Amino acid sequence: MPRASLAGNALTVIIAIMSFLASLTVGAVGVVREAASSWQGQVLREVTIQIASAEGRDMKAAVNKAVEIARSTPGIANAVPYTDADIMRLLEPWLGKNIALDELPAPRLIVVRIEEGKTPDFNALSTRLARDVPGASLDDHRAWLEKLRITGNALSGFGLAILLLVLFATALSVLFATRSAVSGNRDVVEVLHVVGARDGYIARAFGRRFLGLGLRGGLIGGGLAVLLFAFADWSSGAAGQPGSEALLGRIDMSLAGYGAILLVGIFIAVLTTVTSRLTVMAHLRRLD
Incomplete structure (x- = not known):
């Protein structure tokens, strides 16, 4: 050629x-x-605790107890609950502004951050939450x-x-x-x-x-x-x-x-x- x-x-x-x-x-x-x-x-560095709303349930006490349990678990760096303002921002795209959270069965969320290089016992944490905090559940994002x-x-x-x-x-x-x-x-x-x-x-x-x-x-x-x-x-x-x-x-x-x-x-x-x-x-x- x-x-x-x-x-x-x-x-x-x-x-x-x-x-x-x-x-x-x-x-x-x-x-x-x-x-x-x-x-x-990013997903592996965080898990979420969700506390379902129910009539007569003291949500503030339940959140504080869940935070206490999470922070006492080995391998957990911190547990930060969502404030009412945070939850309102999450719901705003669907329900608009000026949401009355007290009138909604909105669950409370707690972001649990994991220490770098550590693997907490999520089964033990989930068991403690279910036993000591009514309506609490742990989502470790395994399905996602x-x-x-x-x-x-x-x-x-x-x-x-x-x-x-x-x-x-x-x-x-x-x-x-x-x-x-x-x-x-x-x-x-x-x-x-x-x-x-x-x-x-x-x-x-x-x-x-x-x-x-x-x-x-x-x-x-x-x-x-x-x-x-x-x-x-x-x-x-x-x-x-x-x-x-x-x-x-x-x-x-x-x-x-x-x-x-x-x-x-x-x-x-x-x-x-x-x-x-x-x-x-x-x-x-x-x-x-």
Whole structure:
């Protein structure tokens, strides 16, 4: 394939597009897994005590007792009850302002923060609360964590499937491009084959050419993906941007994530070379 041919330029563009899509997939999976890990870490550092409202129940005494029990539990850093103002702010989007809490069966909530690196005995805490505080229950968010884990794994699996499809499409594109190159240089290939050139020598010639195309296209696509994620990282964390309100919060791509994106571009270049070499070798075997 001549160095400045239309076919070569077209293949470079195709490889760049495939590399960009593959890099986007790898980067998106990394962002999702990082966000899921951050969410799990935040959830694991807190549990919630809920005290149901009931007629004749002294809610203030019940809250104080629950706070006392929680703070006396080993591994608990602090227990902070929601004030009436906090609960009113939680209910305001649904019930509006000026809510009369005394007329509503609204439960009282206590946020229990866990000491760093400690794992309290939640079963013992739940038992004490149920025994000493009527209507109290402990929510350690296990159900939420399990759903979060399943969702994260499902998204990662979906991203991997997309990545494999993109790589497969890239390999097919290189295969057809190699066949076209071999067909366009059929006379040269057959002469080399007849005069005794080894198959590996001819295949390496095509491989070097396609390696250059693959590296150029892979690095262009990977570089564009790096720029896109860098811009998304900057824009989501810039002053005045509502990054905290987004689904994933701030898009914080680590250096390892950027390195993985660049590795995708290099891998696509290697895939291009290997596919080209195997295609040429198969063609030469048919000449025999």
